[in-house]
Amino acid sequence: MPRPSARISGIVPSGKNGWEVHFAALTRKQAGEDVIMLSVGDHDFDTPEGTIEACVEAVRSGYHHYTQLPGLPRLRAGLARLSEDCTGVPTAPEEIMATIGGQGALYAACQAVLDPGAHAVIVSPYYATYPGTVRAAGGRFTEIETHAENSFEPKLDEIEAALEEDTRAILINSPNNPTGAIYSRETLERIADICRKRDLWLLSDEVYWTIRADEEHLSPRALPSMKERTLVINSLSKSHGMTGWRIGWLTGPADMIATMTNLNLVATYGLPDFISRAAIAAVENAYGVAEIAERYAKRRTAFLAAIHGMNGVTVRGSKGGMYVMLDIRAVDRDSEKFAWDLLKAEDVAVMPGVSFGAAAEGHVRISMCQDEAVLREAAGRIRRFIGDRTV
Numbered sequence: 176m177p178r179p180s181a182r183i184s185g186i187v188p189s190g191k192n193g194w195e196v197h198f199a200a201l202t203r204k205q206a207g208e209d210v211i212m213l214s215v216g217d218h219d220f221d222t223p224e225g226t227i228e229a230c231v232e233a234v235r236s237g238y239h240h241y242t243q244l245p246g247l248p249r250l251r252a253g254l255a256r257l258s259e260d261c262t263g264v265p266t267a268p269e270e271i272m273a274t275i276g277g278q279g280a281l282y283a284a285c286q287a288v289l290d291p292g293a294h295a296v297i298v299s300p301y302y303a304t305y306p307g308t309v310r311a312a313g314g315r316f317t318e319i320e321t322h323a324e325n326s327f328e329p330k331l332d333e334i335e336a337a338l339e340e341d342t343r344a345i346l347i348n349s350p351n352n353p354t355g356a357i358y359s360r361e362t363l364e365r366i367a368d369i370c371r372k373r374d375l376w377l378l379s380d381e382v383y384w385t386i387r388a389d390e391e392h393l394s395p396r397a398l399p400s401m402k403e404r405t406l407v408i409n410s411l412s413k414s415h416g417m418t419g420w421r422i423g424w425l426t427g428p429a430d431m432i433a434t435m436t437n438l439n440l441v442a443t444y445g446l447p448d449f450i451s452r453a454a455i456a457a458v459e460n461a462y463g464v465a466e467i468a469e470r471y472a473k474r475r476t477a478f479l480a481a482i483h484g485m486n487g488v489t490v491r492g493s494k495g496g497m498y499v500m501l502d503i504r505a506v507d508r509d510s511e512k513f514a515w516d517l518l519k520a521e522d523v524a525v526m527p528g529v530s531f532g533a534a535a536e537g538h539v540r541i542s543m544c545q546d547e548a549v550l551r552e553a554a555g556r557i558r559r560f561i562g563d564r565t566v
Contacts, residue, residue: 186307194303196514200524211553213542214524216352216497220470222416223463229456233449242445245436246273246424250451253458254409258426261384261409262394264402269429272436273446273454277382277410277423281308283442284406284425285344287435288376289314294342298329299532302352302380309346316346320534323491323502327356327534331365338373345370347395348380350387350495353531353540357390357494367398370405377405382423385414385464386471387495396426403428411454413497416463422446422454471497477547481554487561497543500528504537506561514539520563521556 178184197214204210221227245251251268258266274280281304289295291313297305299318309316317337321327334345345366349358370377377395384392396405410423425432439445456462478499479490487505507513510527517523517539526542528535543550 182311182313185310188310194526194530196511196518196527197524200518203522204524208522210518210522210524211545211549211556212524213545213550213553214526214540215544216413216542217418217544218413218416218467219544219546220416222420223457223466225460225462226415226417226420226453226457230449230453233452238448238452240448242448242451244439244445245432246271246446247448247451247455250455250458253455254424255426257458258407258409258424261381261392262396262407262426264394264397266426267429270426270432272425272427272432272439273451274423274425274439275443275446276421277380277408277412278304278308279421279443280408280410280423280425281305281378281380282311283435283438284378284408284427285309285312285314286438287406287431288344288378290343292341294339295344295346296334296337296342297346297532298334298348300327300351300353300528300535301346301532302348303530305346314343318532318534320532321354321356322534323489323500323538327351327354327492327500328358328362329366331362331369334366335369338369342373342375344376344378346378346380348382350381350383350392351492352383352496353498353526353528353535354492354500354538355494355496355498356492357387357392360391360393363393363395364398367395367401371400375404377401378408379405380408382408382410382413383496384409385468386497387468388472388475390494392495406431411457414464414467415457415461416467417454417457420450420453422450471543474543474545474547474550475499478541478543478550478554481551482557485554485558485561488557491538499541499543500535501539501541502537503539503561506564508537510536510539517557517560521560523553523556523560
C-alpha cells in the first residue's frame with residue numbers, strides 16, 4: 176500500500192505508548208481473572224443520574240442534528256461560568272470552544288500555536304499524550320524533568336535554559352497527572368514571567384482542578400498579562416464523571432478562539448447535539464462535582480494510610496487528581512519491570528512512571544478508581560510483593 180504520512184507515523188515513534196501493562200491486565204480482567212486495576216484514570220462509578228436523564232430526554236426530543244462549531248451557545252455560556260470558577264477570571268462565552276474531551280482541547284491548542292518545526296517546552300512528568308500531540312502538530316519539544324525530591328515542581332532555570340529561538344509555548348499540568356503535584360504560586364508566577372518576557376503561549380492543563388486536597392488551585396490565566404497568552408485545557412470527564420461522553424473545552428482570548436473554530440470545521444464539525452445538552456445539564460446543576468471530589472479525597476486518605484510505613488516506598492506529590500505516585504527506586508529503578516512483575520506476582524495493575532516521561536522513572540502511578548476496600552487490598556498485595564523482593 177502507499178506509505179502513511181510522516182506526521183502520523185511519528186506520533187508514537189517507538190511503537191509503544193506506555194500502556195502495554197494496562198492493556199495486558201485489562202485482557203486478563205475481562206477473561207475473569209482477579210486482577211485489581213489501578214492503572215487507568217476512569218471512574219469505577221456511573222455518570223450522575225441527572226446527566227444521564229438529560230441525555231435520554233434530549234435523544235427522545237429529537238436533538239440529533241448538527242450544532243454550532245464552537246459548541247451550543249448555552250453550553251459555551253455554562254462552560255464560561257465554570258471556567259470563571261476554575262481560573263478566577265471573568266470569562267465570556269466567546270472565549271470558550273467546546274471540544275471532544277480534554278484531549279481534543281489539547282490537540283486544538285497545539286495545532287493553534289505550533290507551526291511545523293516550531294519548538295515547545297513540556298514539563299515532565301506529563302500526561303502520556305503530550306509528546307504525541309505536539310508531534311501531531313509537526314512541532315518539536317524539549318522535556319524538562321522535575322524531581323521527586325522537589326515534590327515534582329519544575330525548576331525555572333531549567334525551563335529558561337531549554338528555550339530556543341523558535342520556542343512558541345510551554346505546556347504545564349497542575350494538578351498534575353501522574354504525580355498529583357500542585358504547583359506553588361511562586362512557581363506559576365515565575366513561569367508566567369518567562370512567558371511574558373519571551374512572548375510565549377502557556378498551555379495550562381487544569382483538568383483535575385476540582386479533585387485536590389486542601390490546596391489552592393491557581394490558574395496562570397489569573398496572573399497579570401496572562402489572560403491574553405494562556406490557553407486553558409479542561410474537561411468534564413473527571414469533575415463531572417463523564418469520561419466516555421467526550422466533552423472538553425478550551426478557554427483563551429476571544430480572537431484566538433474564533434480562529435481556532437476553523438479547526439472544528441475540518442476536524443469534528445461540532446459536537447453531538449444530545450450529548451451537548453446532557454453536558455449543559457451537568458454544568459448548570461453541578462451534577463456529581465462535590466460528591467466526586469469527596470469520594471477521591473476519602474480514597475486517597477485510605478490508600479495512603481494502608482501503605483504508610485511500607486519499606487522502600489515513598490509517596491511523592493499526590494496532593495491532587497485521582498492518583499498517588501509511589502517512589503519505588505529503593506526497590507527497583509526500572510518502573511516498567513516493577514509493574515510487569517507486580518502484575519505477574521500479585522495481579523495488581525499499575526502504570527510505570529516512565530510512561531509519563533523520564534522524570535517519573537523509578538515511580539509507579541496508582542489510580543484511585545476503585546473503592547476503599549479494593550484499594551486497601553491492593554496496598555496489602557503491594558506490601559507483600561515488595562516484602563518478598565527486599566527479604
